[in-house]
Amino acid sequence: MPAATAPIAYSALGQRAQPPTIARLMALMLENPSLLSLAAGFTDTRTLPEPAVQAAVAALASRPSAPEHLQYGTNQGRPKLRALLAERLLAQETLATPADVATVRKNVFITNGSQQALYLAMQVLCEPGDIVLVDRPSYFVYLEMLAGLGVRALSLPVDAAGHVDGPALRELLADLRERGELPRLKAVYFVSYFSNPSARSLEEAEKTLIAEALTAAGAIVPVVEDAAYRELYYETQHAARSVLSLPAWDAFPKLYLSTLTKPFATGLKVGYGTSSDTGLMEKMLHVKGHHDFGTANYNQALLEEVIDQGGLDAQLARIRPVYLAKMRALHAALVAAGLPALGWRWAVPGGGLYLWLSAPAALDTGLDSAFCRACVEAGVLYVPGELCFGDDAPKSFVRLSFGVLGEADLAEAGRRFAAVAHRFA
Numbered sequence: 469m470p471a472a473t474a475p476i477a478y479s480a481l482g483q484r485a486q487p488p489t490i491a492r493l494m495a496l497m498l499e500n501p502s503l504l505s506l507a508a509g510f511t512d513t514r515t516l517p518e519p520a521v522q523a524a525v526a527a528l529a530s531r532p533s534a535p536e537h538l539q540y541g542t543n544q545g546r547p548k549l550r551a552l553l554a555e556r557l558l559a560q561e562t563l564a565t566p567a568d569v570a571t572v573r574k575n576v577f578i579t580n581g582s583q584q585a586l587y588l589a590m591q592v593l594c595e596p597g598d599i600v601l602v603d604r605p606s607y608f609v610y611l612e613m614l615a616g617l618g619v620r621a622l623s624l625p626v627d628a629a630g631h632v633d634g635p636a637l638r639e640l641l642a643d644l645r646e647r648g649e650l651p652r653l654k655a656v657y658f659v660s661y662f663s664n665p666s667a668r669s670l671e672e673a674e675k676t677l678i679a680e681a682l683t684a685a686g687a688i689v690p691v692v693e694d695a696a697y698r699e700l701y702y703e704t705q706h707a708a709r710s711v712l713s714l715p716a717w718d719a720f721p722k723l724y725l726s727t728l729t730k731p732f733a734t735g736l737k738v739g740y741g742t743s744s745d746t747g748l749m750e751k752m753l754h755v756k757g758h759h760d761f762g763t764a765n766y767n768q769a770l771l772e773e774v775i776d777q778g779g780l781d782a783q784l785a786r787i788r789p790v791y792l793a794k795m796r797a798l799h800a801a802l803v804a805a806g807l808p809a810l811g812w813r814w815a816v817p818g819g820g821l822y823l824w825l826s827a828p829a830a831l832d833t834g835l836d837s838a839f840c841r842a843c844v845e846a847g848v849l850y851v852p853g854e855l856c857f858g859d860d861a862p863k864s865f866v867r868l869s870f871g872v873l874g875e876a877d878l879a880e881a882g883r884r885f886a887a888v889a890h891r892f893a
Contacts, residue, residue: 489835603659614858656678665853
């Protein structure tokens with residue numbers, strides 16, 4: 469018998485590391501092939517842009533020059549891709565001065581999906597025990613990342629309609645000051661367009677309200693706006709400008725993040741961002757250099773070619789009606805199965821990949837609940853809403869994703885989910 473090895477003395481980060489919940493959800497799906505998953509936030513495989521990618525590959529291969537796209541690239545990202553993305557973003561914004569425009573252009577950077585950018589930002593901004601304000605509800609993978617870094621997530625207070633509650637936020641900040649914790653507040657984060665998980669978009673007034681409350685409290689901390697779904701609207705773009713353009717945020721270091729995974733191809737894993745603060749961007753890139761010293765240059769070159777030839781806009785035009793139809797199929801199945809009559813509520817979104825359901829308050833839909841187990845037994849999987857709150861997590865919410873399944877399977881998944889809901893009514 470081999471000798472026992474000595475135990476490993478893990479770092480504090482290693483000790484905090486836990487298996488991601490999404491891995492547990494995926495294991496459930498793989499263990500039951502008949503399970504219809506409304507959990508994974510994947511895009512629709514059948515609509516992935518294979519012709520556009522093939523055309524980009526052919527264009528790169530036919531260049532007479534040396535194949536620099538197969539060589540290492542720069543840590544900040546390919547200059548042309550950064551320029552294309554900057555112009556795309558600036559077309560949606562109304563920045564105050566030419567200097568602001570120049571900073572956005574100069575500070576665009578490329579990452580391995582927007583998730584890497586979030587991790588880089590938190591690594592350079594936060595120590596264990598620090599605080600980040602997050603939207604309510606919020607992106608649960610980000611919340612798990614904060615927990616892994618030892619960072620405390622506090623929810624931005626919301627009213628009964630789910631809108632940011634200004635007076636309650638001022639009170640929260642005053643409480644932090646009274647307890648001596650305000651200096652530990654290092655950032656504020658929100659998913660602002662057709663968000664994951666709620667599919668709600670923040671209005672300009674809400675963004676301004678957050679900035680005004682922070683300013684009044686003397687908490688001029690970096691703001692991270694996650695705009696991953698901004699272009700994934702169905703019919704009408706959400707009109708609200710980002711923090712890059714809103715006057716109330718002028719004094720704040722601003723980090724705007726987005727991605728090409730959701731609107732184009734998830735498998736290429738290319739995200740991007742820009743910052744109003746060059747120092748913040750540089751610190752993130754210093755750490756990124758230790759991670760990978762540059763996102764895959766070939767993937768960037770493909771996307772550069774795709775965007776330059778109009779392929780991203782063509783893909784968005786293709787998938788927007790597809791996701792609208794899929795959302796309607798799931799929504800209609802839940803309504804037809806009588807879920808509203810049982811007290812379940814949800815808003816019909818104008819974009820994104822999710823329905824955010826509020827169950828009757830007494831029903832526990834958590835990951836270890838009888839309801840969740842019954843759904844798995846019935847052949848349907850969802851994301852428990854309890855995972856999507858930084859603090860004071862209610863147990864009566866559910867996130868349903870309609871990105872992967874076809875309309876017929878979505879209708880069947882909706883019927884299975886509703887059948888379980890009727891059993892627990």
